[in-house]
Amino acid sequence: MEITGFKQSNKANFQPGRKSPVQYIVVHYTANRGDTAKNNIDYFARTETRTSAHYFVDEKEVWQSVRDEDTAYHCGAKTYKHPLCRNGSSIGVEMCIWDKAGKVRQGTVTKAIQVVRELMEQYNVPPECVLRHWDVTGKNCPLPMVENPSLWEDFKAKLKGDEEEMLDYPDWAKKTYQWYADMPEWARESVRKAVKRGLISTNADNSVSVLGVSLQTLVYLDRAGLLDK
Ligand SMILES: [Zn+2]
Structure with a gap:
């Protein structure tokens, strides 16, 4: 102490x-x-x-x-x-x-x-x-x-x-996102790829449900090339 x-x-x-x-x-x-x-x-x-x-x-x-x-x-x-x-x-x-x-x-x-x-x-x-x-x-x-x-x-x-x-989490991490437009710009492309790969499911109206806390992880996966295949 x-x-x-x-x-x-x-x-x-x-x-x-x-x-x-x-x-x-x-x-x-x-x-x-x-x-x-x-x-x-x-x-x-x-x-x-x-x-x-x-x-x-x-x-x-x-x-x-x-x-x-x-x-x-x-x-x-x-x-x-x-x-x-x-x-x-x-x-x-x-x-x-x-x-x-x-x-x-x-x-x-x-x-x-x-x-x-x-x-x-x-x-x-x-x-x-x-x-x-x-x-x-x-x-x-x-x-x-x-x-x-x-x-x-x-x-x-x-x-x-x-x-x-x-x-202590930043504001963007505390939200749940349904639309790309509402997401921080740095995460959008990675989320799109994750949706395309079926990691994130879409609703009938094309909205999604992504927890803010998972955005950073998706970006990391993307940078590692894991969402490109
Ligand atoms: Zn006392």
Whole structure:
């Protein structure tokens, strides 16, 4: 994981080692306005709070405060909503989410998604095991994502690789084409050849149905001479 730096939390704030392998990732917010990841790890290094998290994220930096192999005190409670997720089985990620006016900093959310995705990959954590603090104990954390669940749904949606890659496709790839005139010019000749060869069937009105994502492949086949025979 690309982290900006590591500065260990005060020893009173975490437990060396962990009870079980990492199975969950718990997302939090710091509840401060206009703070930075660095502000937070400095604070937790010098202050005995008996609370901690593994990572602090703002829109530019990711600072680590507790090693992954140690137990941070980030989601402990007297009673739990979640049957299994505990400090000993999870990694805690804190977002510096509020700007000075108390508005959500989208850059922090984007960076947190990146961090969570990397942790998911590293520890083989499925999307259903990425939780808000609220899902674990009922605490209003991260508050903006409890008050506005669609923010959390967006966050979760972006943890799934395929969907994000789909969003990155150019417009021409997202369409389905019926007529040559609607296709990008660079693909038309290759599609014509593919139709002629019977690779693509035509409808009674001579229209076709070609997914935009397959246009490039058809052009490659054409360039390789495979549509000319
Ligand atoms: Zn929290």
